Amino acid sequence: MRIADLYAKKKPVISLEIFPPNPDYPLETIYNTLEQLRDLNPDYISVTYGAGGANRARTVEIAAHIKQAYQIETMAHLTCVGHSPEEIDEMGARLQENQIENVLALRGDPPRGQSNVTFQPGHFRYAAELIRYLRQKSQFCIGAAAYAEGHVECQRWQDDWNYLREKVEAGVDFLVTQLYFDNRVFYNFKENLLRMGLNLPVAAGIMPVLESKQIRRMVYLSGASIPARLLQLLDKYADNPADFEKAGIEYAINQMNDLLANGVEGIHYYTMNRAEQTRKVFSGLAR
DSSP: OOHHHHHHHOSSEEEEEEOOOOTTSOTHHHHHHHHHHGGGOOSEEEEOOOGGGTTHHHHHHHHHHHHHHHOOEEEEEEEOTTOOHHHHHHHHHHHHHTTOOEEEEEOOOOOTTOSSOOOOTTOOOSHHHHHHHHHHHOOOEEEEEEOTTOOTTOOOHHHHHHHHHHHHHHHOSEEEEOOOSOHHHHHHHHHHHHHTTOOOOEEEEEOOOOSHHHHHHHHHHHOOOOOHHHHHHHHHHTTOHHHHHHHHHHHHHHHHHHHHHTTOSEEEEEOTTOHHHHHHHHHTOOO
16 A cells, blocks of 8 residues: 555554664564564554665565565665666666555665765766656655754755755655654644645654663764753663663653644654564553
8 A cells, every 4th residue: 555545544654664684684583573563553664775775675575575474564765876767767676576665765875884975977866866756757655754853964954945845846745754852843844844835744753762872873863952851861861771771762652642642644663673662662652
């Protein structure tokens, strides 16, 4: 089923995100995780795509497994940075062969160890280019990333909104936000979308803080701000990993329940492949 049709049928749409295991590890590691997540009954599960296209074969294989083994809808991430149209066509054909109807169209990151990418003539540079190409060449239901606090690489607020408008107008069906920790940020983002006349479903991206060292990397990569309430938890439990994890789970539960109480259209939960903690979060949801 197309995710756009899920949004038309029901709200909120609740989804999970997983990532393929490192090539050194067997696929059974993620399949074991999925066995523990399946009875949470997500509306769909998304599967990420490694930097520079790493793990892309596993992305398709895992997404197909989710759909065939569990009858759960799935979405494959599709990044374009440094890829040619022919490479995107090849990936799209593999997805279609496996009856995968939904993609999250992303710019993506350079391969690990590279700070930038040298673009070849005719290769994709930005997500909007990929979205426009997919809309013209395929029947995929297309999602795109949104940044409730602005993209970490974007210096000007207006530029960030211009890029988002370009993606939406290129043919996006729905948006998924990057992680953030203060729901007021999300509500303001939604209001700004409507002011700009961009009326489409948006899923709030939620990632729990489970380790003190994790928060620094999350902030560095996403540019997310840390609200005072979360800072207090970080300080209080910094030297007690077990209590820190409990507090992080409780914070995520409260954040998601507030979204549900305020009629959010969708919640996209970043599991980090941690099934036990994901189950604890979902057991606390008021739904």
